[in-house]
Amino acid sequence: MIITDVSVTVFSHTTRRHSDTAGHAHPGPAHQVQQAMLTITTESGQSGYSFCPPQVVRPDVIEKFVRKVLIGQDHRDRERLWQDLAHWQRGSAAQLTDRTLAVVDCALWDLAGRTLNQPVYKMIGGYRDKVLAYGSIMCGDEIEGGLATPEDYGRFAQTLVERGYKGIKLHTWMPPVSWAPDVAMDLKACAAVREAVGPDVSLMIDAFHWYSRVDALKLGRGLEKLGFDWIEEPMDEQSMSSYKWLSDNLDIPVIGPESAAGKHWHRAEWIKAGACDILRTGVNDVGGITPAMKTMHLAEAFGMACEVHGNTAMNLHVVAASKNCRWYERGLLHPFLEYDDGFDYLKSLSDPMDAEGFVHVPDRPGLGEDIDFDHIENNRVS
Ligand SMILES: O=C(O)[C@H](O)[C@@H](O)[C@@H](O)C(=O)NO
Numbered sequence: 529m530i531i532t533d534v535s536v537t538v539f540s541h542t543t544r545r546h547s548d549t550a551g552h553a554h555p556g557p558a559h560q561v562q563q564a565m566l567t568i569t570t571e572s573g574q575s576g577y578s579f580c581p582p583q584v585v586r587p588d589v590i591e592k593f594v595r596k597v598l599i600g601q602d603h604r605d606r607e608r609l610w611q612d613l614a615h616w617q618r619g620s621a622a623q624l625t626d627r628t629l630a631v632v633d634c635a636l637w638d639l640a641g642r643t644l645n646q647p648v649y650k651m652i653g654g655y656r657d658k659v660l661a662y663g664s665i666m667c668g669d670e671i672e673g674g675l676a677t678p679e680d681y682g683r684f685a686q687t688l689v690e691r692g693y694k695g696i697k698l699h700t701w702m703p704p705v706s707w708a709p710d711v712a713m714d715l716k717a718c719a720a721v722r723e724a725v726g727p728d729v730s731l732m733i734d735a736f737h738w739y740s741r742v743d744a745l746k747l748g749r750g751l752e753k754l755g756f757d758w759i760e761e762p763m764d765e766q767s768m769s770s771y772k773w774l775s776d777n778l779d780i781p782v783i784g785p786e787s788a789a790g791k792h793w794h795r796a797e798w799i800k801a802g803a804c805d806i807l808r809t810g811v812n813d814v815g816g817i818t819p820a821m822k823t824m825h826l827a828e829a830f831g832m833a834c835e836v837h838g839n840t841a842m843n844l845h846v847v848a849a850s851k852n853c854r855w856y857e858r859g860l861l862h863p864f865l866e867y868d869d870g871f872d873y874l875k876s877l878s879d880p881m882d883a884e885g886f887v888h889v890p891d892r893p894g895l896g897e898d899i900d901f902d903h904i905e906n907n908r909v910s
Pocket residue numbers: 551552553664699734786837838
């Protein structure tokens with residue numbers, strides 16, 4: 529099953545999500561953005577697909593690295609192809625990113641599933657076909673009636689519980705919000721949510737990512753009084769020793785690393801250093817489904833949970849193939865956006881959630897993304 533082609537289709541689609549200057553999402557007017565679909569095709573004519581921002585699969589990256597590694601190879605050799613791509617990273621002058629590895633690895637998994645007519649999580653080894661989601665709320669904002677006050681967070685949390693969520697994670701206020709960051713305001717938002725939803729809903733926070741050790745400790749101590757399940761990324765994850773210090777000084781579980789580079793190798797160091805109580809992985813963060821499963825198994829060997837960062841099918845399949853994670857991160861959510869509307873280039877949601885808060889893994893082959901190829905063709909940019 530030899531790979532004969534690797535191609536990229538760039539297309540436009542409509543979204544109401546806008547990124548702020550820190551890269552965090554907020555609602556805004558509908559606008560056109562560009563998305564890329566990577567297609568990997570074998571001699572049999574079967575293709576696998578994966579999506580990412582166009583810059584992740586720039587023509588020079590595809591030509592210099594991806595095609596060189598993949599063309600002429602057996603598409604089933606995902607482990608070898610991933611290792612070969614990962615080795616290219618060192619000599620790529622930082623042009624071949626973990627994000628690119630992730631989109632290639634996901635397309636290879638999708639290709640394998642479409643070829644065998646099997647969903648990816650069943651090929652990895654299925655553990656469950658539905659999983660509880662937590663509602664991952666967008667970062668706070670200064671939008672009237674949006675997420676501008678602790679009361680806004682409390683009201684929205686009530687709405688999410690009525691939708692069926694059994695867990696809620698707050699991303700609190702961060703710059704460019706004019707007065708952020710502010711530990712006291714973070715705790716007021718968390719207290720308002722706890723007050724709104726009662727004691728039985730799981731709550732977590734994903735806070736401003738550059739607090740000092742002292743501020744992170746103050747935040748964590750306040751969350752302990754509110755019965756939160758974990759504190760996430762309150763300091764720069766490049767300082768593993770700061771997380772070791774925080775974990776030693778807090779009772780609330782510290783989860784990480786999410787954004788730190790180094791894939792499963794660096795996450796092994798966090799475990800060894802005692803820098804986290806719950807490990808974190810994410811298909812985009814560690815370079816694919818292949819390394820995400822390595823991270824999940826690493827955590828299991830140390831008796832730890834490993835919670836998966838991010839939504840979309842690729843992360844859902846990792847969760848569905850794993851015992852030692854409790855949640856699927858469904859988001860990002862905002863009072864002014866209807867998450868269940870999905871994306872206009874997919875005909876149906878990749879992560880449909882029932883009224884009890886369970887996300888059901890689509891049993892369509894591969895990653896199971898219900899791709900609207902007509903939309904992509906009709907809105908093709910290149
Ligand atoms: O842009 C980001 O930092 C991520 O989207 C982030 O907001 C969110 O996905 C996250 O951190 N989840 O844990």
